[in-house]
Every structure is written in C-alpha cells, then in structure tokens.
Amino acid sequence: MSPVPPAQDLCPSDALAESGKAHVFDLLEYGKPVRGFVLRFEGRVVGYLNRCAHVPTELDWKEGEFLDGPREWIICSIHGATYDPRTGYCVAGPCAGRSLKPLQVQERDGRVYWYPREDLAPAFCD
Numbered sequence: 684m685s686p687v688p689p690a691q692d693l694c695p696s697d698a699l700a701e702s703g704k705a706h707v708f709d710l711l712e713y714g715k716p717v718r719g720f721v722l723r724f725e726g727r728v729v730g731y732l733n734r735c736a737h738v739p740t741e742l743d744w745k746e747g748e749f750l751d752g753p754r755e756w757i758i759c760s761i762h763g764a765t766y767d768p769r770t771g772y773c774v775a776g777p778c779a780g781r782s783l784k785p786l787q788v789q790e791r792d793g794r795v796y797w798y799p800r801e802d803l804a805p806a807f808c809d
C-alpha cells in the first residue's frame with residue numbers, strides 16, 4: 684500500500700469569498716478522475732466531491748457556482764437537490780437524506796489545504 688500523500692495546497696484563503704464562488708479541483712477517487720470543491724460558508728472553509736448524491740454528476744451550473752440565489756444552500760443544477768453547505772446533507776430534493784462526500788480541508792497561514800486519504804488522491808503529484 685502506498686503512503687497517503689501530504690496535504691495539498693489548493694488556493695490562497697482570499698480566493699474564497701464568504702458564500703462566494705468555489706475553488707474546483709481535480710482529484711482521483713480509487714484511481715478514477717473526479718472533481719472536488721472548496722468554498723467558504725459562515726467563515727469556515729468546507730469541501731466536498733463535486734458529485735450529486737442523486738445521479739453521479741457535477742452540481743455546479745457554472746464552474747465554481749454551487750450556491751443558490753440567497754447564498755444559503757448548495758443546489759444541484761440538474762434536479763435541484765438542496766444541500767446544507769455546513770454538512771453536505773441533502774435537506775430537500777430527489778436525494779433528501781443523503782449527503783455529499785466530504786473532503787478534509789484546513790485553512791492555515793493564509794492558504795487552503797486538502798488532506799488526501801486512501802480513497803482520495805491528488806490528480807497530479809509534484
């Protein structure tokens with residue numbers, strides 16, 4: 684088994700405005716290409732796989748645009764599943780009760796980092 688790669692530097696903290704556009708990035712889930720995103724909500728950076736719990740498709744209607752008009756919920760652009768940005772839990776829509784797959788993220792020293800794990804690896808290694 685190969686060691687889990689170290690934390691990945693995704694973007695500067697100030698690239699994520701409060702309830703703003705997300706930073707979207709490529710990664711591998713069990714070796715298959717997927718995308719993830721991080722956004723700032725209520726001051727905290729959260730991260731999830733960019734994959735709806737209803738049909739495995741990307742959520743954003745335009746790259747990095749995940750939140751609804753009032754900037755309160757993550758909305759799937761396909762059939763409108765509504766997720767709580769704090770937890771990734773789907774509160775309404777065709778997959779209510781399911782959740783987005785969370786990513787372990789941390790903000791420190793003005794940067795946002797993602798921590799790979801055994802199932803989720805960087806798409807590109809330095």
Ligand code: FES
Binds near residue numbers: 736759763764
């Ligand atoms: S694919 Fe997201 S709600 Fe159907």
